[in-house]
Amino acid sequence: MAIGYKQLLAEADAEVSSLTIEEAAARLEDPGLVFVDIRDPRELERDGLIPGAKHAPRGMLEFWIDPESPYHKDWFASDQTFLFYCASGWRSLLAAQIAQRMGLKVASLRGGFGDWRRADLPQAQREPR
Template sequence: MAKSLKALVAEARSRVDAISPTDAHKAARDGDVILDVREPVELDSDGAIAGAIHIPRGLAEAQADPDTGKANDALTAKRGGGGRVHVLCASGARAALAADSLRQMGYEATVIEGGLEGWKKADLPLKD
């Protein structure tokens, strides 16, 4: 049976934990990473999180896999117990799918509740 995007996201969310923007920000200061899976145009128009790793959703698995030759070193350092990855997008759907994929790849990944809007509502820092 074919699944809708809504069903795929719901299944992914059932397998990954969520974290508040404030707790994710604190965890990042302690060594975890924030992974923003929005597209570059979204970063330009809506703002980017200071200190976050920015990898568009379509490239997340390739850059999370150290064997692809395209890996992001800051991200792969967290694989297999090296710390947590807190994933963010605009609303949470792409973040849930990415966090679930990362979990299957050996990462401890969470979804940042509320996406970028939640981050902004918590009055957390963005890049200047």
């Protein structure tokens, strides 16, 4: 029998560390933590993002992480911890699990950008491309 998204999320949650929005906000200026927004570019343009966050679309993540890929992004080759987030925390939890399996130090933002916005934490705007 196939497994559903709830089981996938539970398994990822057991493997990946998560930060609350309060814990993440306290580390916003931490040079050892890179915020990575995996949402679709249209979501960033519509809703904004966490100041200083890198953008790595979920569909390209594995290719951007892998140094053997022609799409590799050098900033993923650092020894920093990558804090993945999306709108609610589900996509980013699964993305963080994959990134961790690929060798990165990771965490996931519990509650995602939605909780971040509702808490009125710092936000930046992204201009349409």
